[in-house]
Amino acid sequence: MVVETQQAASIESNGIMVKNVRPMTVVLLLAACTTLMMTGHSMPYPVLAPWLIAHNIGMGALGWMSFAFSLGNLIAAPGAGYLVDRWGRRPVLIIGLLTIVIVNLVTPYIDGLIPFVVLRFVLGFGNAGIMPAALAATADIAPEERRAQWIGYVSGGISIGLIIGPTIGGVLYDALGFAAPFNVSGVMALVAVILVLFIVPETRPALVPEPTDGPSRSGFGDIWRNPPRPLGVLATLLVVEFVWTFAWVATEPAMIRQLYQQYAYTATMFGVVVGVHGAATALGEFGFGGLSDRFGRFVLIAIGLVLHAAWYIGVDQAPQYTPLIIASIIAGLGAGLVIPAIGAAYVDISSADQRGRIAALKEMVLSLGGMLGPLFAALTTDYLPPAYFFRGATAMILLASGLAAVMIWRYGRRLVAVGAPESAVEG
Numbered sequence: 321m322v323v324e325t326q327q328a329a330s331i332e333s334n335g336i337m338v339k340n341v342r343p344m345t346v347v348l349l350l351a352a353c354t355t356l357m358m359t360g361h362s363m364p365y366p367v368l369a370p371w372l373i374a375h376n377i378g379m380g381a382l383g384w385m386s387f388a389f390s391l392g393n394l395i396a397a398p399g400a401g402y403l404v405d406r407w408g409r410r411p412v413l414i415i416g417l418l419t420i421v422i423v424n425l426v427t428p429y430i431d432g433l434i435p436f437v438v439l440r441f442v443l444g445f446g447n448a449g450i451m452p453a454a455l456a457a458t459a460d461i462a463p464e465e466r467r468a469q470w471i472g473y474v475s476g477g478i479s480i481g482l483i484i485g486p487t488i489g490g491v492l493y494d495a496l497g498f499a500a501p502f503n504v505s506g507v508m509a510l511v512a513v514i515l516v517l518f519i520v521p522e523t524r525p526a527l528v529p530e531p532t533d534g535p536s537r538s539g540f541g542d543i544w545r546n547p548p549r550p551l552g553v554l555a556t557l558l559v560v561e562f563v564w565t566f567a568w569v570a571t572e573p574a575m576i577r578q579l580y581q582q583y584a585y586t587a588t589m590f591g592v593v594v595g596v597h598g599a600a601t602a603l604g605e606f607g608f609g610g611l612s613d614r615f616g617r618f619v620l621i622a623i624g625l626v627l628h629a630a631w632y633i634g635v636d637q638a639p640q641y642t643p644l645i646i647a648s649i650i651a652g653l654g655a656g657l658v659i660p661a662i663g664a665a666y667v668d669i670s671s672a673d674q675r676g677r678i679a680a681l682k683e684m685v686l687s688l689g690g691m692l693g694p695l696f697a698a699l700t701t702d703y704l705p706p707a708y709f710f711r712g713a714t715a716m717i718l719l720a721s722g723l724a725a726v727m728i729w730r731y732g733r734r735l736v737a738v739g740a741p742e743s744a745v746e747g
Contacts, residue, residue, distance in 0.1 A: 332551040343461035347470050349520045350454050351477035356512035357417060357450060362598075363489035364424070366591040367498060369576045381433055382573040384698050386718040390439045390569075390690030392444030397687060400449030401680020406524045409676075411448035417513045419446025424506035428499035452679035459667040459675050460523040465613060467667055472609020474524040476603035478619065479605055479656065482598025486718040499512070549737035550669070556727050557665055558685045560621060563720040564658070564691030566696075567713035573697045574706040575635050584638055589678025593641075597631070597648040597655075604656015612661035617668070627654025629714050636710035670729030 347409055369431060404412050423443045454474050462470040489501040579585040585593075607640075612620040627650055634647020662682075670678040697709075 323544050336555065344470075346461055346472050346521060347458055349515065350457055353413065353478045353512045353515055353520065354450075354454055354474055354477030355484075356508050357420065357447075357509050358453045358478040359485040359488075359505075360447075362482050362485030362594070363492070363508070364427070365486045365594060366490035366588070367493045367501050369590075370493065370710070371498060373580070375433070377433055378702050382438050382576060382694070382697070384433075384694065385440045386569050386572065386690050386694035387698065388441040389444035390641065390687045390694065392441040392446075393448045394444075394684055394687035394691055396448035397452070397680045397684040398677075401452050401677040401683070404449055404453045404676025404680065405674070406596075409453040409460075410522045411518055412453040412676075413516050413520070416450035416453070416511060417509050417516065418445035419443060419655045420459060420509035421506045421513065422446075424502045436745060448678070448683060448687075452676050452683055455663055455667075455679045456675040457523040459670075468612045468617070468660040468664035469480070469610030471663040471667070472605040472656075472704060475663060476602045476605035476609070476656075479598045479602035479652075483595045483602060484598075484693065485595075486528045486587075486589075486598075487595040488592035490588040494586065494588055538662075543603065545722045550698045550731070552730065553669055553727065556618075557662055558682075560625070560720045560724060561662065561717050562689040564625065565686050565729045566693040567632070567639060567716045568693070569690050570693035570697050571632065571635070571709040571713045572694075573701040573710040574704075576636065577701065578639055578706040579644075581643075585641075589641060592622050593644055593648055596645050597652040600649045600652025601659070603651075603657045605660055606656075608653075608657055609660035611657070611666060617661045617665040618724045618731075620657045621665075622721045622724035622728065624654040624657030624661070625717050627651060628658065629717040629721075630654070632710045632714040632717065636707055636714070645661055692734045 348669050368385070369380060372378070400412060400416075420443065423439050423446070427436070427439055430439065455471065458471050458474045459467070485505075488504070492500040492504060576590075579590060579593075628649045629651070631651030634644050634651070638644060638647065666682055667675065701709075
């Protein structure tokens with residue numbers, strides 16, 4: 321058995337060439353991969369509601385689609401995290417991207433809700449390792465004092481994809497019909513596969529033999545036996561991730577019902593609103609993602625969550641096109657502050673040989689929120705007024721921000737700015 325060593329990881333982090341590619345180049349390549357992946361992945365978003373309407377299916381079915389995706393992701397995440405640490409970052413990235421290629425190219429040929437839901441499950445299962453692999457690769461090579469900034473670059477690729485994908489998807493659907501967004505999506509993911517295969521290097525630190533005495537440290541169970549510390553920080557990060565994921569997906573069907581049916585949004589209009597949100601998120605990640613390296617992770621998490629609540633307030637109180645775009649910008653900037661800070665905080669409290677599995681634990685919590693939120697939506701969207709969902713989500717996000725503020729009070733704002741201090745780790 322083998323495990324990674326902190327010494328090897330620190331060598332990779334100090335500017336040494338990684339297989340003849342400089343670390344910053346690797347980060348930019350990973351950002352390009354996540355951009356291509358999310359562009360293709362989000363391109364069909366504006367298509368789903370018109371497809372359901374055309375087939376006389378209630379908007380609650382969107383909840384079942386999201387539930388299936390998150391269930392597949394939740395089931396696969398532990399194994400994906402183990403493989404990221406065991407096999408390396410590149411193989412898991414390739415598997416996930418190939419899944420996106422296959423599912424999107426098959427989707428135009430299916431008919432009916434059940435096959436659609438099954439394909440969403442397969443998609444969630446297959447790409448569960450994409451973000452754990454990308455985040456672990458970034459953590460392998462990022463200097464400690466710029467950790468959040470570099471993670472912001474990689475996660476920013478997702479936000480750029482959210483700018484491009486829904487906008488193009490809406491235009492393609494309006495112009496060419498249902499199949500076009502899925503076909504283009506599959507091609508985009510295939511380009512990302514080629515990029516990983518031929519350009520992106522493996523960044524996993526050097527391996528050394530694992531001691532034969534004592535329990536294995538390579539399995540996912542090691543996370544439960546030897547979790548990152550301080551536990552209060554880990555628990556808070558997981559709760560915040562669950563809450564803001566649950567809030568987002570639980571309100572999605574109600575949001576689409578309100579925008580499409582009550583305010584007559586077209587697929588293009590909806591794609592633009594989502595794209596603007598993605599643009600603002602990318603701006604926050606690229607422009608301000610490194611602020612938590614200076615001011616502390618939970619400071620940026622708390623502020624970002626407050627700003628992010630603007631989305632739910634906007635959909636509830638000002639769902640007209642122009643006001644909602646303004647709310648999207650504010651909420652997107654908030655998300656751009658939260659995402660790099662949370663990602664860096666996980667790395668701060670994790671050992672080098674657990675990075676993939678901790679990133680997978682993060683994905684599991686996201687998947688759990690992404691599963692329970694749509695389940696809740698599927699059971700309630702057709703029976704409750706949309707305003708109930710938006711106001712409840714606003715309250716949840718503000719409570720999560722308050723929890724982050726408690727962490728600042730409990731540990732100090734710079735606890736996880738560049739790694740937890742020894743006194744805190746003991747707790």
